[in-house]
Each structure stands twice: as structure tokens, then as C-alpha cells.
Amino acid sequence: MSINAKAAPVSFRNVTKVYGKDVVAVDDINLEIEAGKLVTLLGPSGCGKTTTLRMIAGLEIATKGSIFIGDQDVTLLPATDRDVSMVFQSYALFPHMSVMENVSYGLGFSGFDKSETRDRAQHGLDLVGLNGFGDRLPSELSGGQQQRVAVARALVLEPQVLLFDEPLSNLDAKLRRQVREDIRDIQQNLGLTVVYVTHDQEEALAVSDEIVVMRNASIAQVGHPRELYDAPADRFVADFIGEANIIPCEITDVKGDVAHIRMDDLVHRLPARGLLKGRANLAVRPTRFKLGVSEGLVMKVSKATYVGSRMEYTLEASFGRVFVVSEDVDNPLAAGADVTVGLDAIGPVLLPAD
Structure with a gap:
């Protein structure tokens, strides 16, 4: 797999996020995510994984520490000034727009003319296996197809980092397996930097180059899937991974x-x-x-x-x-x-x- 020219590493340096006066959601974490890798943040509800993802996106601002995307310190940058795209759990598609219009939506703010916008959107649909679906409405698609539209919409922006927040939780078991394989294939074929959040251990093992196991707002262990499965650091990791x-x-x-x-x-x-x-x-x-x-x-x-x-x-x-x-x-x-x-x-x- 070759690394995409735009794919960038992500670095957390002593990052803490506190809500209100004393609710610590993320506690002094250090983390290095390599360019072109799919890294999964895995842990139980309330462990800090989604907050960590949202700090990369700029939807949350770190209370302390620094976050870098590539060589740029993005700690205080708003979401609109970061070269990232996010795929949400809820798909977040516009119901009144066609599939093509949904995929093209973000490109309309990027300065492309109509012809290039359509070409890029069509290429995005081709990548996720939805060629020929451009004129349909989201309501005419299955849940797995809607999730692919959401992935295509994020891909066409060619971000430095692509973020996934529990992308498969609304799908049934068989469809989850298929879509996670699709996401992994796209990531590897395009050499993207992907940060992926899930609480599903099997999903994390299946898609990841590296897994970050989180517990109580901190990092319990970081490693390759096989490493975490065969050599957990402690009882929590052993019991949580598989x-x-x-x-x-x-x-x-x-x-x-x-x-x-x-x-x-x-x-x-x-x-x-x-x-x-x-x-x-x-x-x-x-x-x-x-x-x-x-x-x-x-x-x-x-x-x-x-x-x-x-x-x-x-x-x-x-x-x-x-x-x-x-x-x-x-x-x-x-x-x-x-x-x-x-x-x-x-x-x-x-x-x-x-």
C-alpha cells in the first residue's frame, strides 16, 4: 500500500479535555498516529474515545496540550480550518437531495466548477461501489448503501485525515461485516490516514493497523491487533479485547x-x-x-x-x-x-x- 500524498500523521502531546470544572473526559494523553494507517480508538462508553476523535475534527477544543496534523499545530483551529472529514454514526445525509447532490455538497464550498464537482462526486461513488445510484434519494437506499454515500461524501474532499465515529452501529451484523471490509479496502487502496472509533472489539480487530485501548479518560495500551489479543498489558485489556x-x-x-x-x-x-x-x-x-x-x-x-x-x-x-x-x-x-x-x-x- 502506498501512502496518499495528502495523508498526514496525527500527534497528541499531553492532551487533556475537561468539561465544566472537574469532568475530565481525556486525561493527559500522548499518541502518535502514522500517515496512511487506520488506527482505532476502542473502549467502553465514557472512556474518552469519541472526545479524542472530536478534538482531531475541531468539534472539541483541548483544555491543555497540543494536537498536530502533519506539521501544523491545529489545537485551537476551528473545524472549518482543518483538512479533515468525518463520517458520522447517523450518516447525516440530506433527505431531499439525491445521492449525487449529497456527495457533491462539500465540494461546492471548495472552489471547484460544476464539471469538476460532478466528476469528483462520480469518482467517489465509483470508489464505494455505488455507480448508477446518483439520482436516487437516501430513502431509496439500504442502511449499508447510505453509509457508503456518507463515506463517498467524505472521500471526495481528499482530507489529510478521515474520521469515523461508530460508523457501523446502525447496521445489522451481516451488513456490518461487509461495510467494514469496504472501509478497510478503500483505506488501504487509497493510502488514507483514518482514525476510527468503535466499542466493538471484533470490528476493531478486523479493520485496524493499530488499536488504542482507552479506559477512564486515558490510554490503557496501544498495539497491533494481534499484539493486543495475544499479549494484553493487564486484566482490563485482556478482558476487553475479545x-x-x-x-x-x-x-x-x-x-x-x-x-x-x-x-x-x-x-x-x-x-x-x-x-x-x-x-x-x-x-x-x-x-x-x-x-x-x-x-x-x-x-x-x-x-x-x-x-x-x-x-x-x-x-x-x-x-x-x-x-x-x-x-x-x-x-x-x-x-x-x-x-x-x-x-x-x-x-x-x-x-x-x-
């Missing part, structure tokens, strides 16, 4: 970078991640358990659910419940049965004790 069973364990020995752990009758070796002997937690993804092994932890099947492509089990252990996923749908475990459970060699991750 699902994780957090299990208490004992580190019995550390040799070099390898920790030896014990959980009741189960022993295991894995990267120590800087932890020493003593109490710790183990984060285990539902797919990283091995069922029916000869040695391990004996657990009781509390619940067994068939969901088509896999079985989902709730198992009872001495330390509490665990959630396990198995692709073996032909030999399901019955509720009430005992099963010996082990761990995959790769996947479980040590975390500090609570």
Missing part, C-alpha cells in the same frame, strides 16, 4: 524468560513477561483450552450450547467458572459430565495478580 478467562495461578519458578505455573493439578510453562515467583493471574481465551486430555484440571460441564460452527461450554472449576469454545460439534460434551482440561502451548498469558 473474551478472556482470568484465572488465579501460582508462579512456582522462573528460569530466564520462562515461568512455571500451577493451578491445582495443572502445571504449565509460558513466557514470564517480567513477573516473579508468587501469585499471578492467567488470561486464557475460550479457544485456548484443550478438552479431554489425560492430565489437567477436572471440571464439570455446567452448560453446553450448540451455535452451528462450534460448541460453547460453561465449565465449573475449583476457582470458579470458565467459558470454553470447541470446534468439535460432532462429539459434544453433555451438561453434568466431568472433563479434564489442559491449556494450549501458545495463547495463555500471565498477568499480575489483582
